[in-house]
Amino acid sequence: GAGVSQSPSNKVTEKGKDVELRCDPISGHTALYWYRQSLGQGLEFLIYFQGNSAPDKSGLPSDRFSAERTGGSVSTLTIQRTQQEDSAVYLCASSLALYGYTFGSGTRLTVV
Template sequence: GAGVSQSPSNKVTEKGKDVELRCDPISGHTALYWYRQSLGQGLEFLIYFQGNSAPDKSGLPSDRFSAERTGGSVSTLTIQRTQQEDSAVYLCASSLMADWEYFGPGTRLTVL
């Protein structure tokens, strides 16, 4: 595709349920980032993938959060046992080597 795509665009879930968020980066981009943005706030870094290297997970807020990137392309962010404080917009971005990032439209997660 021409840009970064994310699905679903909106997700409403009940507290305690697991959710999976998907990101399709731009073809050929070796770097992939996940961020979280709460209402009116800046971007909070979650995790970074670069090629076949081990991901940088330093931003994940708890062990309920995990992510994987299959075949160096599509990435899935999983949140287990969701809490209300997990409600936010989850943004994915891809890039070529610390250059500017191309962002997807985000997934708005609401935990009831």
């Protein structure tokens, strides 16, 4: 596609439920990033995928968070047993290299 596509754009879930957030990167982009943006805050790095290399998971805040990238393209971020502090906008970005991120519009997650 022309840009990075994320779905859903909004998600409201009950505390304790699992959620899956999807990211479709720009075709051909080998690098894919997930960031989290809490209200009024900057972006917090979560995880990085580059080609077929093992992902850099150093930013995942707890073992409730996981992500995968299938076929070097689409990525899914899964949050298990959601907590209220997980409420945030989850942003995905893709690039050919570190330089030149293109961000999607994000998924706004609200845990009630």
